[in-house]
Amino acid sequence: xxxxxxxxxxxxxxxxxxxxxxxxxxxxxxxxxxxxxxxxxxxxxxxxxxxxxxxxxxxxxxxxxxxxxxxxxxxxxxxxxxxxxxxxxxxxxxxxxxxxxxxxxxxxxxxxxxxxxxxxxxxxxxxxxxxxxxxxxxxxxxxxxxxxxxxxxxxxxxxxx
Amino acid sequence: xxxxxxxxxxxxxxxxxxxxxxxxxxxxxxxxxxxxxxxxxxxxxxxxxxxxxxxxxxxxxxxxxxxxxxxxxxxxxxxxxxxxxxxxxxxxxxxxxxxx
Numbered sequence: 001x002x003x004x005x006x007x008x009x010x011x012x013x014x015x016x017x018x019x020x021x022x023x024x025x026x027x028x029x030x031x032x033x034x035x036x037x038x039x040x041x042x043x044x045x046x047x048x049x050x051x052x053x054x055x056x057x058x059x060x061x062x063x064x065x066x067x068x069x070x071x072x073x074x075x076x077x078x079x080x081x082x083x084x085x086x087x088x089x090x091x092x093x094x095x096x097x098x099x100x101x102x103x104x105x106x107x108x109x110x111x112x113x114x115x116x117x118x119x120x121x122x123x124x125x126x127x128x129x130x131x132x133x134x135x136x137x138x139x140x141x142x143x144x145x146x147x148x149x150x151x152x153x154x155x156x157x158x159x160x161x
Numbered sequence: 162x163x164x165x166x167x168x169x170x171x172x173x174x175x176x177x178x179x180x181x182x183x184x185x186x187x188x189x190x191x192x193x194x195x196x197x198x199x200x201x202x203x204x205x206x207x208x209x210x211x212x213x214x215x216x217x218x219x220x221x222x223x224x225x226x227x228x229x230x231x232x233x234x235x236x237x238x239x240x241x242x243x244x245x246x247x248x249x250x251x252x253x254x255x256x257x258x259x260x261x
Contacts, residue, residue: 002162013175016175019182032194039204042171042205046212055201058227059230067234067238071190093181101176145225159240159243
């Protein structure tokens with residue numbers, strides 16, 4: 001279990017580095033798809049199967065297809081790699097993101113959390129989430145999500161006409 | 162049992178890679194992909210915390226994050242599409258319409 005987690009973690013980091021360093025944007029998109037699949041596998045290991053399915057369907061399926069479609073639609077000659085005109089900026093960006101990483105990592109490792117002994121969510125909890133939380137407590141946010149999706153899909157023909 | 166710190170460190174590393182991608186790459190669509198990577202890192206830490214606290218609230222929040230990510234991808238890519246029509250490039254340094 002642990003070894004499989006480390007393999008998927010290394011693969012997802014590798015995919016992220018591919019987004020960072022590959023020249024061709026289409027290769028970047030494909031390595032990002034790999035990262036999403038590895039994250040989906042890690043979600044399965046964390047007993048969040050529904051999130052894993054949503055991850056593969058929505059992220060690796062819908063959103064990345066949208067990205068690839070737009071990339072292939074807009075393929076111009078100069079999309080290869082734009083030179084960063086300010087070389088000090090690279091060093092500054094590296095230092096800044098190192099600082100961000102150290103901050104987040106020190107916050108995350110400071111806690112005393114453990115993965116709970118219960119592990120898998122029993123059926124009652126999932127029923128409660130589906131019937132009470134999603135329809136009862138989070139009713140208004142769900143409606144706002146619908147409105148947001150409706151608004152974004154309606155603004156699409158206006159923006160891209 | 163996977164140590165929870167390692168999952169959170171993975172999430173932090175993915176977030177940092179996303180930040181580096183936003184700052185280093187000049188292609189707009191690759192910058193968008195880095196933003197998606199950051200959203201995924203946050204999703205991973207949400208799942209991990211909800212697992213560590215034995216609560217499903219974090220998993221519910223992920224639905225909202227995914228909705229926002231999908232809407233953002235649609236609107237952002239269509240904005241990029243309409244800017245590309247006039248500028249004929251994907252270089253973000255050329256998109257200085259809003260810069261004074």
